Amino acid sequence: MTRPGGAPDRVPAGAPDGVPAGLPGGVPDGVSPTWGVRGLTVWFGAHAALRDVTLEVPAGQVTGVVGGDGAGKTTLLRILAGAAAPDAGEVRRPPAEQTGYLAASSGTYPDLSVDENLAFAAAGYGMPGKLAAARASQLLERTGLAAARQRLAGKLSGGMRQKLGVVRAMLHRPRLLVLDEPTTGVDPVSRADLWWLIARAAAEGAAVVLTTTYIDEAERAASVLVLEDGDALAQGKPEEIIASVPGTIKISPERLRGDAARRAWRRAGTWRVWVPPGYDGGADGTAGGEGAADCVTPDLQDAVIVAALARELWAGEPS
Amino acid sequence: MWAMIVKEFRQLRRDRRTLAMMIFLPVLLLIIFGYAARFDVKTIAATVVGPQARTVAAALRPPFDATKIAPAENRADAVAALRDGRTPVAFVTGAGQTTALLDGSQLFTATAAKTALAEMSRGQAEPAGAGQAAGAAQTAQPFSMRVEVLYNPLLKTSDIMVPGLAGLILLFVGMVITSLGVVRERQAGTLEQLAVMPLRPRDVFLGKIAPYFLVAAVDLAIVVTLGVWLFAVPFRGSVLVFALGALLFLFVTLGMGVLISSVSQTQGQAIQLAIMVMLPQIMLSGLIFPLSSMAAGVRWIGYLLPLTYFTQITRGVMLRGAPIASLWQPFAYLALIGIVVTALATLRFRKFLAPSPRRRVRPTQPAETAMAGAEQ
Numbered sequence: 001m002t003r004p005g006g007a008p009d010r011v012p013a014g015a016p017d018g019v020p021a022g023l024p025g026g027v028p029d030g031v032s033p034t035w036g037v038r039g040l041t042v043w044f045g046a047h048a049a050l051r052d053v054t055l056e057v058p059a060g061q062v063t064g065v066v067g068g069d070g071a072g073k074t075t076l077l078r079i080l081a082g083a084a085a086p087d088a089g090e091v092r093r094p095p096a097e098q099t100g101y102l103a104a105s106s107g108t109y110p111d112l113s114v115d116e117n118l119a120f121a122a123a124g125y126g127m128p129g130k131l132a133a134a135r136a137s138q139l140l141e142r143t144g145l146a147a148a149r150q151r152l153a154g155k156l157s158g159g160m161r162q163k164l165g166v167v168r169a170m171l172h173r174p175r176l177l178v179l180d181e182p183t184t185g186v187d188p189v190s191r192a193d194l195w196w197l198i199a200r201a202a203a204e205g206a207a208v209v210l211t212t213t214y215i216d217e218a219e220r221a222a223s224v225l226v227l228e229d230g231d232a233l234a235q236g237k238p239e240e241i242i243a244s245v246p247g248t249i250k251i252s253p254e255r256l257r258g259d260a261a262r263r264a265w266r267r268a269g270t271w272r273v274w275v276p277p278g279y280d281g282g283a284d285g286t287a288g289g290e291g292a293a294d295c296v297t298p299d300l301q302d303a304v305i306v307a308a309l310a311r312e313l314w315a316g317e318p319s
Numbered sequence: 320m321w322a323m324i325v326k327e328f329r330q331l332r333r334d335r336r337t338l339a340m341m342i343f344l345p346v347l348l349l350i351i352f353g354y355a356a357r358f359d360v361k362t363i364a365a366t367v368v369g370p371q372a373r374t375v376a377a378a379l380r381p382p383f384d385a386t387k388i389a390p391a392e393n394r395a396d397a398v399a400a401l402r403d404g405r406t407p408v409a410f411v412t413g414a415g416q417t418t419a420l421l422d423g424s425q426l427f428t429a430t431a432a433k434t435a436l437a438e439m440s441r442g443q444a445e446p447a448g449a450g451q452a453a454g455a456a457q458t459a460q461p462f463s464m465r466v467e468v469l470y471n472p473l474l475k476t477s478d479i480m481v482p483g484l485a486g487l488i489l490l491f492v493g494m495v496i497t498s499l500g501v502v503r504e505r506q507a508g509t510l511e512q513l514a515v516m517p518l519r520p521r522d523v524f525l526g527k528i529a530p531y532f533l534v535a536a537v538d539l540a541i542v543v544t545l546g547v548w549l550f551a552v553p554f555r556g557s558v559l560v561f562a563l564g565a566l567l568f569l570f571v572t573l574g575m576g577v578l579i580s581s582v583s584q585t586q587g588q589a590i591q592l593a594i595m596v597m598l599p600q601i602m603l604s605g606l607i608f609p610l611s612s613m614a615a616g617v618r619w620i621g622y623l624l625p626l627t628y629f630t631q632i633t634r635g636v637m638l639r640g641a642p643i644a645s646l647w648q649p650f651a652y653l654a655l656i657g658i659v660v661t662a663l664a665t666l667r668f669r670k671f672l673a674p675s676p677r678r679r680v681r682p683t684q685p686a687e688t689a690m691a692g693a694e695q
Contacts, residue, residue, distance in 0.1 A: 082515045096517035105508030124516045 034058045035176045035207050040089035042075050048230045049075045055225050059207040064221030071227040073211040081178040100174035106165035110154025125172035139167045143193045159190030170201045177201045179210040215301040226304050233307035242303045247276040251296050274306050340591050351602045354614040360431035366400050368392035369412030403645030408432050416465050423471025424638035426479045427609045436466050470638045481546030482633035483606040486626050490572050492535040497576025498589040520669040528573040555640030564632035567653045571625045574660035581667035600626040628653045
């Protein structure tokens with residue numbers, strides 16, 4: 001009972017079993033297609049959920065999508081996975097047999113056991129029983145779910161259920177693995193397990209795209225797309241996004257007032273304030289250093305915040 | 320407490336289906352009980368056969384209405400008409416006594432006919448001049464009458480309820496349980512997962528309803544067997560015809576279940592809707608109240624409901640031993656309803672599982688050409 005269009009992709013024998021040393025992972029063969037979307041636009045009534053968004057998801061590496069609530073992350077991933085259709089734009093994805101998807105919920109059946117959930121997924125993707133069982137055992141063992149194989153998914157903890165969801169999504173070795181917030185609400189140990197799974201999928205050659213609200217996780221991705229209210233604010237390798245921060249970021253021990261307060265955010269007990277390029281400081285004196293002290297080297301979190309502030313500041317101005 | 324009341328009202332205002340049900344259901348019940356819940360049968364269509372058919376037909380008084388007068392036909396023809404459900408009462412005339420044949424599978428009609436015939440006999444037996452009515456009756460009843468109840472001679476309620484309940488059980492399992500099964504997928508977030516799996520919508524649809532189909536079939540077999548065994552309900556017709564009818568009816572009810580689930584966001588909503596669809600079927604299908612005694616407008620609602628036709632099939636096959644040829648009408652209507660319901664259910668289901676390019680009105684500029692789904 002599968003759609004016509006080809007059998008599920010199989011990674012050649014000898015695919016790595018261990019955790020890859022780092023990201024991006026290697027591509028096992030010479031063919032490394034790039035999936036993604038181009039000029040994607042989605043309207044929810046009069047509200048644009050996504051506006052002319054382009055994203056490339058290369059094989060063998062992890063692509064992260066970050067953004068606040070309602071930024072359009074889930075919509076983007078649903079379209080990429082084939083769960084929804086766009087209003088305009090181009091979507092490049094492999095056939096359904098070669099796509100794995102973890103929805104915002106774990107997508108597992110609460111009244112089926114771990115084994116039964118995986119058996120259903122394997123059958124749905126046309127995997128031979130023995131191959132599926134061996135692959136499931138390997139993944140469950142590594143993620144600490146092996147002892148819970150007979151437990152109902154509804155009885156698993158949130159982290160275990162997420163791990164099961166990711167195992168289910170990557171069980172058939174998809175060429176494109178789409179994960180919507182796989183680590184949200186998960187404890188640090190389970191997050192590590194989940195990242196092992198994600199890294200392994202990339203190492204096996206899959207193009208992995210995931211959304212996250214954790215910037216430290218996004219820094220582990222090979223490339224990152226920053227979304228805000230349906231618009232792509234920044235895109236590229238984390239270091240490229242950091243390097244592209246306009247102006248400077250200064251640190252202040254005290255809360256700033258006036259106009260600077262709108263460009264300030266709190267981190268690790270201090271305040272950081274963004275000084276746009278060419279900004280003369282005005283009354284708040286942030287450019288000159290009054291009330292603000294040292295410049296800091298931004299990280300990805302700062303870069304994402306600045307991208308959002310810049311959008312707000314320069315909204316309506318000719319680009 | 321005030322805060323609680325305000326909160327509940329706000330939630331209720333947004334749950335429009337519950338609100339509609341709270342207002343609509345009492346009105347529906349009022350209409351149903353007012354116009355449909357009638358056991359009294361005011362008109363009984365009758366076929367009159369045999370050499371004295373015209374004389375006897377002319378002598379019949381209400382509630383009898385001689386809809387067919389056939390002097391050339393005989394008792395066998397009259398029995399066949401009853402068996403095929405073409406008439407609930409047949410008068411077989413001859414040189415001697417007239418025989419009234421009643422279809423016991425139409426319990427209330429048969430009871431009303433029996434009562435009316437008894438009254439007619441009493442009127443005939445009273446001496447002339449005992450009263451004006453009696454005098455009129457005597458001139459109108461120039462024959463002796465023998466009453467014979469076929470198919471359910473003792474006019475047992477269980478004989479007509481067990482075949483009817485078979486339909487009700489299929490309706491419950493097929494529609495209510497199926498609708499919950501699909502909504503559960505939606506609530507658990509697994510329907511979206513199914514949408515991206517390499518499964519064709521029709522495979523998901525059929526795979527989804529097949530287990531319920533089997534469970535309902537087993538349920539049906541148990542109910543019918545128990546009915547025959549415990550209540551001595553006869554099974555005079557073909558098991559195959561019965562099974563075919565059940566198959567068709569199940570197809571309809573499962574389709575209705577999927578249709579209900581496709582317009583419900585929660586299991587609660589699905590149950591509400593299922594009740595709203597089930598209630599008229601129980602009341603207006605002829606399962607409890609005879610269709611013939613319902614007001615014309617309400618009766619037509621009954622003709623749109625699948626249980627109406629399945630009840631005709633089960634009672635026809637089990638009690639009267641009706642062959643499939645005489646049941647072609649309920650089979651045809653059931654098939655028609657099945658096609659419509661299944662087509663709608665499949666279309667709705669396909670919407671979830673195979674997203675098509677969206678058609679949204681953009682507020683500021685015309686829609687661009689979508690190139691979505693350029694799969695490799």
